[in-house]
Every structure is written in C-alpha cells, then in structure tokens.
Amino acid sequence: MRNIYESKHYKLLLIIPIILLFVMAYYSTQVKFGIDLQGGILLTAPSNTSIDAVQLQSQISSNFDLEELNVRTTSGATPGFYIEFIGEKSLLTAQEHLEAKDYQKVIDISKKFTGDLNLSGDLATQADNYFSKARENFKNNLVSFISQQTGVDRAQFSVNDTGPSLGAYFLGQARTAIIIAFILIAILIFYYFKTPIVSFAVMQSAAFDALMGYAALGAVGIPLSLAMIAPLLMLIGYSVDTDIMLTDRMLKRKEGTPAIRAKSAISTGLTMTFAAIGAMLSLFIVSSYANITVLSHISLILVIGLFGDIMATWCTNVVLVLWHLERKAKKVV
Amino acid sequence: MSFLGELWKERSIKILILAIVLLGLLPLGLKGLQFGMDFTGGTLIQVKLDKKLEPLEMQTVLNVLQTRLNAYGLKDISVKPAGQEYIIVAIAETNPQSVNQLQSLLGQQGKFEALFNGKIVLSGTDIISVISDPQKGYGVRGVSGNYEWIVPFLLTNDAANRFAQAVVGQCTPLTGGEQCKEVVYMFIDRPDNAVILVNQSMYDAEKNIPEDFETSTSTISIDDLVKNSAEELVVSNFLDNATIAKIQNRTVVIAEGSFDQKALEQYAPKVIVKSKTAKFWIINGLNLENIVHLTPGITAGNPITQPSITGRSSSIEDAVKELNRVNILLKSGKLPVSVSIGSVSTISPALGADFLKYSAIAGAFAGLAIVMIIFIRYRNIKIASPIILTSFSEVFLILGMASIIGWQIDLVSVAGIVAAVGTGVDYQIIIIDEILRKEQEAVLSTAAKIKKAFSIIFMAAGTIIFAMFPLIFLGLGSLKGFAITTILGVLIGLFITRPAYATIVRKMTQ
Numbered sequence: 001m002r003n004i005y006e007s008k009h010y011k012l013l014l015i016i017p018i019i020l021l022f023v024m025a026y027y028s029t030q031v032k033f034g035i036d037l038q039g040g041i042l043l044t045a046p047s048n049t050s051i052d053a054v055q056l057q058s059q060i061s062s063n064f065d066l067e068e069l070n071v072r073t074t075s076g077a078t079p080g081f082y083i084e085f086i087g088e089k090s091l092l093t094a095q096e097h098l099e100a101k102d103y104q105k106v107i108d109i110s111k112k113f114t115g116d117l118n119l120s121g122d123l124a125t126q127a128d129n130y131f132s133k134a135r136e137n138f139k140n141n142l143v144s145f146i147s148q149q150t151g152v153d154r155a156q157f158s159v160n161d162t163g164p165s166l167g168a169y170f171l172g173q174a175r176t177a178i179i180i181a182f183i184l185i186a187i188l189i190f191y192y193f194k195t196p197i198v199s200f201a202v203m204q205s206a207a208f209d210a211l212m213g214y215a216a217l218g219a220v221g222i223p224l225s226l227a228m229i230a231p232l233l234m235l236i237g238y239s240v241d242t243d244i245m246l247t248d249r250m251l252k253r254k255e256g257t258p259a260i261r262a263k264s265a266i267s268t269g270l271t272m273t274f275a276a277i278g279a280m281l282s283l284f285i286v287s288s289y290a291n292i293t294v295l296s297h298i299s300l301i302l303v304i305g306l307f308g309d310i311m312a313t314w315c316t317n318v319v320l321v322l323w324h325l326e327r328k329a330k331k332v333v
Numbered sequence: 334m335s336f337l338g339e340l341w342k343e344r345s346i347k348i349l350i351l352a353i354v355l356l357g358l359l360p361l362g363l364k365g366l367q368f369g370m371d372f373t374g375g376t377l378i379q380v381k382l383d384k385k386l387e388p389l390e391m392q393t394v395l396n397v398l399q400t401r402l403n404a405y406g407l408k409d410i411s412v413k414p415a416g417q418e419y420i421i422v423a424i425a426e427t428n429p430q431s432v433n434q435l436q437s438l439l440g441q442q443g444k445f446e447a448l449f450n451g452k453i454v455l456s457g458t459d460i461i462s463v464i465s466d467p468q469k470g471y472g473v474r475g476v477s478g479n480y481e482w483i484v485p486f487l488l489t490n491d492a493a494n495r496f497a498q499a500v501v502g503q504c505t506p507l508t509g510g511e512q513c514k515e516v517v518y519m520f521i522d523r524p525d526n527a528v529i530l531v532n533q534s535m536y537d538a539e540k541n542i543p544e545d546f547e548t549s550t551s552t553i554s555i556d557d558l559v560k561n562s563a564e565e566l567v568v569s570n571f572l573d574n575a576t577i578a579k580i581q582n583r584t585v586v587i588a589e590g591s592f593d594q595k596a597l598e599q600y601a602p603k604v605i606v607k608s609k610t611a612k613f614w615i616i617n618g619l620n621l622e623n624i625v626h627l628t629p630g631i632t633a634g635n636p637i638t639q640p641s642i643t644g645r646s647s648s649i650e651d652a653v654k655e656l657n658r659v660n661i662l663l664k665s666g667k668l669p670v671s672v673s674i675g676s677v678s679t680i681s682p683a684l685g686a687d688f689l690k691y692s693a694i695a696g697a698f699a700g701l702a703i704v705m706i707i708f709i710r711y712r713n714i715k716i717a718s719p720i721i722l723t724s725f726s727e728v729f730l731i732l733g734m735a736s737i738i739g740w741q742i743d744l745v746s747v748a749g750i751v752a753a754v755g756t757g758v759d760y761q762i763i764i765i766d767e768i769l770r771k772e773q774e775a776v777l778s779t780a781a782k783i784k785k786a787f788s789i790i791f792m793a794a795g796t797i798i799f800a801m802f803p804l805i806f807l808g809l810g811s812l813k814g815f816a817i818t819t820i821l822g823v824l825i826g827l828f829i830t831r832p833a834y835a836t837i838v839r840k841m842t843q
Contacts, residue, residue, distance in 0.1 A: 046684060136436060159432075160678035162379075169381075169418070177803040177812075184799035192792050206796075227745055229804075230815045234752050237800030241759050241793040248789050268766040271710045272759040278702035279755045283695045283748070290691035294371075298748045 005259035005318060013315040017208065020311055024211050030218030034225030035160065037174070039167040040068075040087060042160040043143065045152045046080035053081065059149055064142060065089045074291045083146065088138050094131055103127035110134035135161075174229045181233055182206070185240065193247065201320035202243040205312035209239035212308025213301045220304075222297050231298045235305040238276065242269040242313045250321050258325045262318045269313060277306045340840060345832035352829045353726055357733035364736050369743030369814070370423060372689040374682025376432050378422040380439055382670045385417040394670065395420065396661045398439065400622075401521060403610065416807075420672075427679050436677060445663065448518045449627075451563045454499045455517075459492030463663045470641060473652040480652035484659045485641035493636035500627055501634040512626040516544070516553075518561055519623040524605060527584040528565045529618050530576070532591055536568045539613045544624050546616050553624070555615055562619045572596055586618050623659060692747045699751050700724060703758050711765070715841055720761050723834040724754050730825045731818055740817055749815040753822025756797055760790045760826065764835055768842060779842055783835045794827050 004010060035042050050073075057071040060083070067086040074080055086092070094109040106127040113134035119126045139159065147154045185206060190199040213235045217224050246265045250258050280302040287295035340346050370377055386394065391414050398420065399412045411423045422439065426432060445457035464485040465471050473482045488496070504513035531539075542558055543549035559566040564586075569576040572592070577600050585601040587594070589608040597604045607617045615621075625642050642659050646652040703724065707717045731750055735742060767786040768779055797819065804816035 044684075046681075132436070156681055156683070158678070158680050158684065173807045177807050180803040181800040184802060185796045188792070188795050188799055226812060230745055230748060230812055233800045233804065234797075234819070237797035238752070238756060240796045241756065244792050244796070245763055245789050248792075264770075267710075268762060271706065271766075272762050275703050275706045275758045275762065276755045278706045279699040279751055279758075282698035282702040283751055286691060286695035286698050290687065290695075292688050292691055292695075292744065294744045295692065295695065295748055298745070299751075302752070 003259055003263045005262045005322060006257070010259075010322060011319055013319050017311045017316045020212075020308070021208075024215035024308075027215035027218035028211065031214060032218075032221075032223045033167075033171070034223035034228070035084060035086070035167070036162045036226045037167045037171045037224060038086070039162050041085060041139070041162075043083040043146065044080060044158045044160075045146075045150070045156050047150060047152050048079065049151065050079075051081050051150055056081065056083075056146070056149060060142075060146065063145060067092060080291070081150070091131075091135060091138060094134070098127060098131055106131050113137045170226055174226065177229060178210070178233065178236075181236055185236065189240070189244075192244070193251070195324070197324045198247060198251065198321060201317045201324070202240060202247055204320070205243045205309065205317050206236045206240050208312035208316065209235040209305045209309045212312075213305035216301050216304035220300065222301070225297075227294050228297060228301060231301040231305065234302060235309070238302075239305070239309040239312065242272055242309060243317050245269060245272070246313060246317060247321055250318075250325070258322055262322065266314060270310070273306055273310055273313075277303055280306065336840065340837065343833075343836045343840075345836045349726065349829055349833035352730060352825075356737065357726075357729045360733045360736040361729075366732060366736055367739060367741045368685075368689065369741035369746070370680055370685070371743040372685045372692075373425070374427050374680050374685040375423060375425045376427055376435075376677065376679045378424075378436065378439060378677050379415070380420040380422060380672050382418050382420065382672055384670055386670065387417075390670075391417065393661075394672075396657070398422065400658075400661050401439075402435070427681055432677065432679055439672065444520075444522050446520045446523050448520070448523075448561060448563060449499055449503075449515070451561050452499065453563075454496050455488070455492060459489055459495075460663055461487040461489060463487075463660055464639070465660065469639075471656075473649060473656055475649075476645070479645045479647060480649050481643060481645050482652045482656040482659075483641050483643045484656060484663065485639055486663050488638050488640065490636070490638060493638040493640075496640075497631075497634055497636040500632045502632060504627055504629050504632040506629060507626070510629070512628055513632065515627045515632075517625050517627060518558075518621060519625065520562070520620050521622050523562065523620050524564065524584055524586050524618075526563070527586050527605070528567050528580050528601075529559055529586050529615070530567050530569065530580065530592060530597075531588065531615075531618075532570045533568060535588060535591065535614060539615050542613050542615060546621075547612055558615060558621070559619070562621065564619065588614050588618065625659075688744065692744065696728070696747065696751060700754070703755070707758070707762075716765055716838070719834055719837045719841075720758060722837075723761065723830045724757060727754055727757050727822060727826055727830050730829065731822045734821045734825070735818065738817075740814060743814055745812060746814040746818045749818035750822060753819045753826070756793070756823060757826040757830065760786075760793065760831055761834055763789055763793075764831070764838060768838060779839050783839060787831075787835075790831065791827070794823050797823050 004013070034040075053071045053073045057069060060066065060071065061069055065088060067089055069083070069085040072082045072084075074082065087095070090109050090112065094106045097103075097105040097109070101124070103123040103126070107123075107130045110127075110130035110133065114130060114137055117130065117133065119129055139161065143154055143157055143159070146152070147157070186199070186203055189202050190196070193199050193202065210232050213232050214224075216222075217228060222228065246262065246269055249261050249265045253261050255261070256264075280299040284296055284299035284303060287299060380398075382394065395412050395414060399410065402410045402412065402422070402424075413421050413423075415421050424435065426435065445455075445460070446453050447455035464487060470483045470485045473480050475481075500515075503515050505515065506512075507514055536555065539555050541552040541554055544551050544553060556566060565579075565583075567576060567579050580597065580601050583601055584603040584605065585597055586605045586607060587597065589606050594604050594606055607614070609617055611617050625644065628643070631637060631640055642663075644655055644659075646655055700721075704717060704721055707720055708714075711717060728750060731753060732742075735746070740746070764783060764786045767782045770782070801816040801819050804812045805820075
C-alpha cells in the first residue's frame with residue numbers, strides 16, 4: 001500500500017476530522033441530561049408478559065400529569081419496561097416554590113396529595129415535611145397504578161428518584177472532574193514531549209475523542225447520566241495511548257523519514273484500538289441482550305469514541321507532527 | 334520444562350506468582366468479593382444537608398441518623414458521608430412500602446420521648462441542647478472501681494417545671510443512696526398508643542428484660558415495660574375474635590414473621606412490622622432506647638433546667654459507649670442541619686442476580702474478542718497465549734485488591750475492569766511490536782527494545798491514572814468504583830503483570 005503520509009498533499013487528511021467536527025458539534029447540542037443530572041424519576045420493572053409501551057404511556061398520562069414522560073419496553077434476557085419522567089407537574093411547581101422559600105404555596109399544593117397532616121413546627125419545616133410526604137404519596141400512587149395496569153407486583157419495581165438540586169451538584173462535580181483530568185494530562189504530556197505544537201497534537205486527540213463520545217450520546221439518544229462520565233474520562237485517558245506511541249516513534253526514532261515511521265506505527269496503533277473496540281463491542285452486545293443499560297451505554301460510547309480516535313490519531317495527530325517536523329527541517333536549512 | 338525452569342529464575346515472574354498468591358488467591362479465598370447494590374439488590378438513599386458540615390458535625394449527624402435507623406429495626410444499614418453536603422444511606426431493604434417509611438423517617442425530625450409511670454415527662458422539643466462540655470460535668474469518671482458517665486443537658490423552663498412536678502417525691506433510694514429504684518424510659522419514635530401483639534412463645538421468651546437490655550441482673554417484666562411505655566400488650570397465638578376486638582382500629586406492632594400483616598390490616602388501620610435486631614424483640618417493638626434511674630436530687634421538687642442523665646458501667650469502654658448513646662439519643666430530635674432526600678434508587682434482588690451473571694458473561698466475551706484480534710494480527714499462538722495469561726492474572730489481581738480494600742463490585746466497576754484489561758492489552762501490543770521491529774534488529778537487543786517500549790507505556794499509563802484521579806476525590810458516588818478499579822488495574826499492569834509479560838516474550842524470542 002502507498003504511504004499517504006509521503007504525498008505532498010498529506011495535509012488534506014485534516015478534512016476528514018474537520019467535517020466530523022461539524023457533525024459532532026451538531027449532535028452535541030442534541031444531548032439530553034439524564035435524571036441523575038437534572039432530577040427526575042426512573043421506574044424499572046421486569047415483566048414476563050409483553051407490554052404495549054404506547055398503550056401504557058397513554059394510560060399513565062391520562063391519569064397523571066407528568067413532565068416528559070417516556071415509556072420503553074425491553075426484550076431479551078430480562079424483559080421488562082422503563083418509565084422515565086422529570087416529575088409530576090404540580091410537584092415541580094411546588095419544588096420551585098420551595099426553592100423560592102414560598103412555603104405556604106408548597107403546603108397548598110402538597111395537600112392535594114397528602115390531605116391535612118396536622119403538622120406542627122415552623123412553616124419551613126412543615127413545608128419540607130409536606131413536600132416530601134406529597135412526593136412519597138405520588139410515587140406510591142403511580143407505582144400502584146402501573147402495578148395494576150401491568151400486573152407486575154409492587155416489590156418488583158426499581159425506583160430511582162433524584163431531586164433537581166442533587167442533579168445540579170452532580171453535574172458541577174462531573175464538569176470539575178473532566179476539567180481537572182484534562183489539565184493533569186496536558187501537564188504530563190507537555191512534560192514528556194516538551195514542544196507545545198506536539199503536545200497540542202496529542203491533546204487534540206483526547207479532546208476530539210471525548211467530544212466524539214459526547215456527540216454519540218446525542219446521536220444515539222443516550223441521556224448524559226453520571227455513569228456516562230466514566231466512558232468520557234476513559235476516552236480522554238485511553239485514546240492518548242495510540243497518540244503517545246505514534247508521536248514517540250515519529251520524534252524519537254531515527255530510521256527512515258518521519259512519514260515512513262508514521263506509517264509503520266499504524267499497524268501497532270490500529271491493533272491497539274481494535275483490541276479495545278473488540279472488547280467494548282462484545283461488552284455492548286452481551287449487555288444489550290441482557291438489558292444492563294449502564295454497561296451497554298458505557299460500552300457503546302467507548303466504541304464510537306474509539307472510532308473517533310482513529311481519525312484523531314491517523315489524520316490529525318500525524319499531520320500536525322509531520323508539519324511541525326517539516327518546518328523544523330526548513331529552519332535548520 | 335527447561336523453558337518454564339528458566340522463567341522461574343526471573344525476578345518479574347516470581348513477583349507475579351507471589352502477587353497472584355498474596356493479592357489474589359489469599360484475599361479472594363479468605364474474604365471473598367463484596368458485591369454492590371447493583372448485584373445484590375437494595376436501596377440507596379442520598380440525603381442532602383442544607384449546609385456544608387465540618388467533619389465533627391458530620392459525625393454527629395451520621396450517628397444520629399444511624400441511631401434512628403437502628404431504632405426503626407432495619408438490618409444491614411450503612412450511613413456514609415459523600416462530600417460535606419451529602420450522606421448516602423444504603424440498606425438491603427427493597428420493599429417499596431418500607432422504603433417509603435424509611436424515607437420519611439430520614440426526612441423528618443426524630444421524636445424523642447421520656448416516660449415515667451406511663452406518662453410523657455419530656456419530649457424532644459423540651460431539650461434546648463446537650464451540654465458536651467467536660468467543665469460542666471459531661472464525660473466519664475472513675476468512681477470506686479466503677480465508671481460513672483454523665484450527660485448534662487439544658488431544658489426549657491416549662492419542661493423543667495413539668496418534669497419536677499411529675500417526679501416529685503418518687504424516690505425509693507437504692508443501696509448507696511445515689512440512685513432511686515424508679516426509672517424513666519426513653520424512646521425514639523415510640524409507636525403512638527399502639528397494641529403490641531405477641532404470641533405466647535415470644536412472651537415466655539421475653540418475660541423479664543434486663544435493664545441494660547443485655548445481661549444486667551436487675552430486670553423488668555415485659556408487662557410493666559409495655560405499661561410504662563403507654564402501650565397495650567396483647568398475647569395471642571391466633572387472630573381469634575377476642576384478639577380482633579382488642580386490635581380493632583388501633584395501631585398494631587408485630588414481630589417480623591409472627592403474624593400475617595395482610596390479615597391484620599383488615600382490622601387495624603396501621604400495622605408496623607419490626608424485625609429483631611436487639612437481644613429482645615420487645616426493645617425493637619417499643620423503640621425503647623434507654624432506661625435511666627431517677628436520682629434523689631431530681632425528685633426533690635425543685636425545677637432543674639440543667640439536669641443530667643447518669644449511669645454506671647464496670648468498664649470504661651462500656652461507660653463511653655453509654656455516654657455517646659445517651660448524647661445521641663437526646664440530640665436525635667434535633668439534627669444540627671435540616672435534611673432532604675436527594676435521590677432514592679431501589680434495585681430488586683432478582684434483577685441484580687441476573688446482572689451479575691450477564692456481567693461475567695460479557696467480561697468473558699470481551700476477553701475472547703481481544704484474543705481473536707491479537708491472533709488475527711500476529712497469527713502466532715506463542716504471542717497470543719502470554720497475552721491471555723497476563724490479562725487473566727490482571728483481572729484476578731484487580732478482584733483480589735478490591736477484596737483487600739473492601740471495595741464493593743458494581744456495574745460501573747465491571748466496565749472499569751474491562752477498560753483496565755483493554756489498556757493492559759494495548760501495552761502488550763506496544764511491547765510485541767517493539768520487539769518484532771525489523772529495522773532495529775541489528776542495532777538493539779531485545780532488552781533494549783523492551784526498555785524503549787516501557788517509556789511509552791509509563792507515559793500512557795500516567796495519562797489514564799490522571800484521567801481517573803479527580804473521580805476519587807469528587808463526590809460522584811458510583812464513579813469512584815470505576816476510577817479505583819481502573820487505576821488499580823493500570824498499576825497492577827504496570828508493575829506486576831507487564832514486566833512478567835516482557836520477560837516471557839524475551840525468553841521466547843531468544
């Protein structure tokens with residue numbers, strides 16, 4: 001095979017990642033936050049009988065006033081259904097009142113769910129207690145209702161309920177984690193390669209891959225949840241492997257031209273990336289079959305992100321380092 | 334044989350085998366693996382505090398919550414802080430009704446009550462604060478071979494008056510004269526005007542309850558105990574008409590597994606099921622926390638706004654334990670912060686068991702995929718087999734380390750393990766390719782090539798560890814497991830399995 005890096009027009013390779021960048025930018029805007037980052041309720045239950053998701057959704061929405069209700073069914077090894085929504089509309093309003101310290105309104109709304117509880121104590125405590133009791137009653141009613149409609153016993157339900165303030169806290173922490181990880185890696189890479197342009201060539205790959213993973217969330221329709229921070233960080237750490245290997249060979253070896261050295265690194269690099277893709281793809285297939293959502297989502301994001309790494313490494317990174325070496329050679333002459 | 338014999342002489346191989354025994358076989362064999370809630374089922378409740386707490390305050394809140402949950406009679410509870418603002422409560426319970434009750438229990442303030450002769454003489458709102466100042470008497474001191482503990486606290490004037498009137502003249506001095514025979518019963522969340530329904534065998538087994546609920550020789554009969562708690566005791570083996578008449582329209586407390594809750598609910602509006610976590614079930618049934626003797630001073634009739642609760646223990650450890658218990662008990666009505674429920678997630682045990690099975694299968698398939706890709710690339714079993722061997726020992730060592738540090742394996746950890754093994758394989762590919770490079774063959778020895786490969790590997794491993802680092806310190810719950818397993822895996826790979834792998838390959842190519 002011809003070595004494309006020896007071509008005069010090797011810089012044209014950058015077109016591929018640049019086009020991808022636009023596609024990724026579009027899908028990044030499509031990413032939705034999961035319930036653990038924006039608050040909301042997720043009910044899951046196994047079911048042996050087949051359930052009509054559309055019918056269940058309409059049954060629920062005609063009895064409960066829910067924000068962004070989403071009902072899905074799953075088949076495979078553990079068939080069942082997912083019911084996801086941000087909250088009950090009047091309770092969401094009550095939540096806003098609670099945050100605005102408008103306690104009387106919170107109590108008024110909550111009483112529709114709880115009746116009069118004859119609570120004592122100051123208004124703020126009362127509002128707190130009323131509100132949590134209202135949420136609890138609402139959840140109970142909803143679970144009972146769905147249990148009746150589907151014939152699934154109450155004890156079988158898994159309930160995940162996250163308040164909006166906790167979600168905001170997690171989101172903040174997740175951002176901090178990604179930023180700190182990025183800075184730490186940047187320092188390490190600069191320390192190793194010394195040259196700013198080369199360090200940038202390696203770091204862009206980390207950013208590109210993480211963005212690819214993030215855009216994949218939007219493209220595939222996986223909500224960004226706490227667990228999805230794991231594959232994004234993994235992509236940052238993982239993808240740099242091939243870039244370090246490639247850049248190290250291009251800069252620190254002497255045999256042949258840089259273009260030849262880059263080409264010789266491809267087989268090593270692609271074996272590395274495909275070993276990882278292979279592992280994650282099998283994880284994805286088995287966990288999708290078994291409906292282990294967390295695992296299937298993590299592995300899917302990693303697979304897509306790793307494909308992004310192929311572009312970032314063998315198009316962008318190579319070109320940037322070749323360019324850098326070319327300019328350096330000219331200066332010497 | 335000679336090949337294996339030669340391998341055995343190598344230091345890196347010895348280290349690997351030693352590690353497999355010490356860090357893998359031994360902990361996994363002795364301690365086993367702990368699985369997280371993803372696999373065992375259970376409920377995780379995140380509690381948000383309305384302000385950031387200093388470690389000492391946080392400890393108080395944790396203790397108070399733990400006491401309250403224990404009082405509720407739940408098994409396997411863990412209460413842990415997450416950052417300064419959040420507390421994570423994990424329980425094995427998955428029944429939605431119990432989980433709901435638990436949630437309200439966490440969200441609301443505890444109800445502390447002290448009863449004397451079946452009447453409430455003190456309640457949580459009466460207590461202004463607990464005085465934990467040794468200058469004012471708080472603490473443990475040695476008194477003639479015993480250890481006396483004292484917890485002074487501050488009462489409202491109103492409560493002090495009420496209390497003085499309730500106990501005036503009620504003292505029959507015990508030997509020594511420092512304590513009276515009369516006692517006050519203390520509760521947290523005492524069932525309100527309830528019927529305690531027990532069967533004959535339970536009644537017989539718990540006829541006499543030691544004052545310290547454990548081994549004390551001075552005892553109180555179960556009948557007196559229930560009467561002094563202002564509840565009613567009904568002993569019956571069946572739900573006959575006489576029993577039904579007694580529980581009609583009342584709150585009923587029963588022991589787990591004794592009566593049929595559904596059947597009782599036909600007659601009683603509220604049925605509370607308590608499991609037995611204390612030595613005597615009745616202590617759980619009544620939510621009784623402590624029995625304290627009156628003192629002659631307190632029964633003299635003068636209102637005392639700064640009374641104290643005291644007692645004696647034979648060892649200093651017991652005295653300190655009692656001191657802390659009473660301290661927490663008095664504070665239980667009042668957490669230093671107000672709390673709200675942040676998130677609740679329940680995983681049913683059946684689903685968890687399935688998850689575990691399929692996670693293991695998924696892991697196995699991931700391994701298989703790696704082997705296939707390696708084999709397709711190199712078409713050489715001699716190269717592929719050591720990779721399988723090292724990857725296997727890596728998984729084994731990660732699990733062993735998780736067992737040692739007591740880390741609970743959950744779903745995200747599984748992804749972490751696969752990811753760590755995946756990077757491990759990457760490094761082995763770098764080593765292999767470095768050795769197989771034709772261009773350098775004449776110039777460098779195998780050992781020198783491996784050394785070159787390792788500079789790349791150290792760098793690459795560094796980036797993964799740095800990427801995971803922030804997750805360990807941020808309050809992101811389950812992601813900590815991912816970070817820990819990945820970092821452990823990479824470190825094990827770097828210092829134990831990779832050098833061994835390099836040695837095997839070097840020996841093979843020689």
